[in-house]
Every structure is written in structure tokens, then in C-alpha cells.
Amino acid sequence: MNEGIDVRYRETDEVFKTLVSELTSTISPTTIMGLTILAIGLFAYDSLGGTELMLATISGSVASLAKIVVTVAHRRSNATKHATVDEAVRWEMAHGLLTFIIAASIGLLATAAFTYRDLSVHILATALIFGYSAGVAIRISVRPFIAATAILIAGIPTTISALLYGDTAHWILATVFAGFLVAAMQSVLHVYRTATRQICLRLEMEHQARHDPLTGLRNRTALGEAFDALGHIEDSLICVHCFDLDGFKAVNDRFGHAVGDELLASIGMRLRENMHQPNIAVRVGGDEFAILQPVVRHPVEADLLARNIVNVLSLPYRVAGEEITIGISLGYTMALSGSAKLEHMMAIADKASYRAKRNGGGIDCEFPSTLDLRASSFAA
Incomplete structure (x- = not known):
């Protein structure tokens, strides 16, 4: 601009x-x-x-x-x-x-x-x-x-x-x-x-x-607006992914905060390059990020996106002459758009990401007990 x-x-x-x-x-x-x-x-x-x-x-x-x-x-x-x-x-x-x-x-x-x-x-x-x-x-x-x-x-x-x-x-x-x-x-x-x-x-x-000035990703305000703008079709699935970086504090301690900021900027660029509409990548704060996946025709699509995020972001980064590899702990949840609440979904996804971090990183998920993922109406 x-x-x-x-x-x-x-x-x-x-x-x-x-x-x-x-x-x-x-x-x-x-x-x-x-x-x-x-x-x-x-x-x-x-x-x-x-x-x-x-x-x-x-x-x-x-x-x-x-x-x-x-x-x-x-x-x-x-x-x-x-x-x-x-x-x-x-x-x-x-x-x-x-x-x-x-x-x-x-x-x-x-x-x-x-x-x-x-x-x-x-x-x-x-x-x-x-x-x-x-x-x-x-x-x-x-x-x-x-x-x-x-x-x-x-x-x-x-x-x-x-x-x-x-x-x-x-x-x-x-x-x-x-x-x-x-x-x-x-x-x-x-x-x-x-x-x-x-x-x-x-x-x-x-x-x-x-937008977040460091990564160029949208911020939490934009995430809330995008979520509120979604339709409320009862049998449509929405997915929220939350993740943070494993070992980011060690990067800051070893190389300095300037390198840490450059690493965050590189992560933002990689997310923008690999994120396709209508999915939205957001920096929530610090080394915490979220992905809004507003159209999920089948639950497997949420798992595929989660795996793609982890695989893409886990590749090495060349920052300030150093090759840095960072781990990802990601949790996600799904809900029907007619009853979905953003803060509630992010809390559940955060809980799943913490569980993934305790297990050494990777992916975990958690769904509301009332959500029946076998419903045929979710299929493409």
C-alpha cells in the first residue's frame, strides 16, 4: 500500500x-x-x-x-x-x-x-x-x-x-x-x-x-471479522487450527530477538504462500498462530490442512546466515457454522495444541461431544 x-x-x-x-x-x-x-x-x-x-x-x-x-x-x-x-x-x-x-x-x-x-x-x-x-x-x-x-x-x-x-x-x-x-x-x-x-x-x-506488521498476516481483529462474516448454515463445518513454535525461545536466546523476528517474518511469508482462499492465516501474538478454515466439506480436509501446515513450516529456514529448523505443535477443532463460537473453538484448539506439545509436537485434535462427524451431509 x-x-x-x-x-x-x-x-x-x-x-x-x-x-x-x-x-x-x-x-x-x-x-x-x-x-x-x-x-x-x-x-x-x-x-x-x-x-x-x-x-x-x-x-x-x-x-x-x-x-x-x-x-x-x-x-x-x-x-x-x-x-x-x-x-x-x-x-x-x-x-x-x-x-x-x-x-x-x-x-x-x-x-x-x-x-x-x-x-x-x-x-x-x-x-x-x-x-x-x-x-x-x-x-x-x-x-x-x-x-x-x-x-x-x-x-x-x-x-x-x-x-x-x-x-x-x-x-x-x-x-x-x-x-x-x-x-x-x-x-x-x-x-x-x-x-x-x-x-x-x-x-x-x-x-x-x-494486519500484523511483522509477518504481514491478519491479526485477531481481522480473524474475528472474518468469522462473523461467515454464513450460518447449520450443516456446514468450520475448522479452527491453533499452533505455536517449539523451541522458539531457544532461537531467541541463541541468536537474538532480531533473528527471532526474522524467523517469524519468514513463517508469515511461508504461510501466505501456502494458504489458499478462503482459508485465513492469523498471527495471534508472540509465536502463536491460527488458521480459519471456513469451508470443510469432509473432516479429512481439516486433517490434510493441518498436516500441510506442519510439514511446510517444519522445513529449514535460512535466517541471518543460519539454518534454523523449528518445530510445530498444532491443535484443531471443528464445529457446525450455525452454532460455532470463535473464542470457544480457539480455546479447544489451543488445548489440543498444548497436548500436542506435551507429546513432543505434531498434531492433535479435539471435537465437541455433540458433533457427529459421520453425518453424510458433510461429504462433498
């Missing part, structure tokens, strides 16, 4: 998804802009009667309504699930397309207005362009391509139309339009950069709050 902050404004997947989700904050501005397009468009059509004015009014109003519907749907989607990158891309495309249609409608309405000799309509067209550009620059700048493109679609034709009107006042107005287009581009970039920096910092803080 630090790299994402240091490299200027580069978007990681999480930053991208967060920025796209910010597009759901545009309901009020879109509603106001839709009503403004409708009011100015109808006034201009009533005053001037141009077909292009009515076309721009209808398309802008309908697109604004459609954008409100998309934004509401996007909000509901965000509230019910964590969006994937592909879903965020689709939401961004939907917002972008409707934004471009609204911008084109505003550009057509304002451009057409300057082809008529009615200064009252010119005033309204000017207010419409400035209001839209300011609103877009503030609200949609989290997606700078959409914001910048929309401002240019609405602003460039209007600027040219005002310039071609032919008198000094409109030349000045066209120059002001051009200057504000440049300023709007700078505002878009500034808002985007600020938002990206803030989101990166927030995500980094959230990451640090849920």
Missing part, C-alpha cells in the same frame, strides 16, 4: 473500487441539474421554438433521470456486497455514458441558444454551463476522465458558438468560457489527487489495523 501512495496517484484495485463507489454521491446534483435543464430548455423552446432546443431538453432530462436510477441501484449494490473490480468497471461505464449524454445535451442546448438573438436565453445558457462545469468538477472528479470529458463536451461547442456570435461582449464571454474550461481541468485534477491520497491513507490505516 505504501508503494501505491509513493507512486504518484496510481490506483490499486481497492482505490479504484472506492473511487467508483464515490459516484453514488451525485443524486442531489444530478436531480438539480436535470430540473435545471428542463426549466431552461422549456423556457428557451417557448421563447425561440427551435427543434434542437426541445431535443436537448428531452435527452438531458431523460438521461438525468436514468443517472439517478443507476446511482440508486449502485448504492444498493454497495450496501449488500463488496464490489469486484469487474463490477466497478461496469458501474463506471454506466455512470460515464449517462454523464456524457447529459453533457452533450447541455452543450447542444447552450450552443443552440447562442445562435439566436435573445440575450435572456444567453444569460440562462451561461448559467447552465458554469453550473454544470462546477458541479461536475466537484462531484465526478474522482473519475477524472469522465469529469474532464463531460466538461469539454459541454463547454467547447458553447465557447465556439459564443465566439461566433460576433460582438465584443460575446468574444469576452467566449474567452471567459475558455479560461474556466482550463480552470475546471485543473480543479478536476486537484480533487482527484486529493481524494486518491485520502483514500490511500485510509486504506493503509485499515490494513494496519487488521
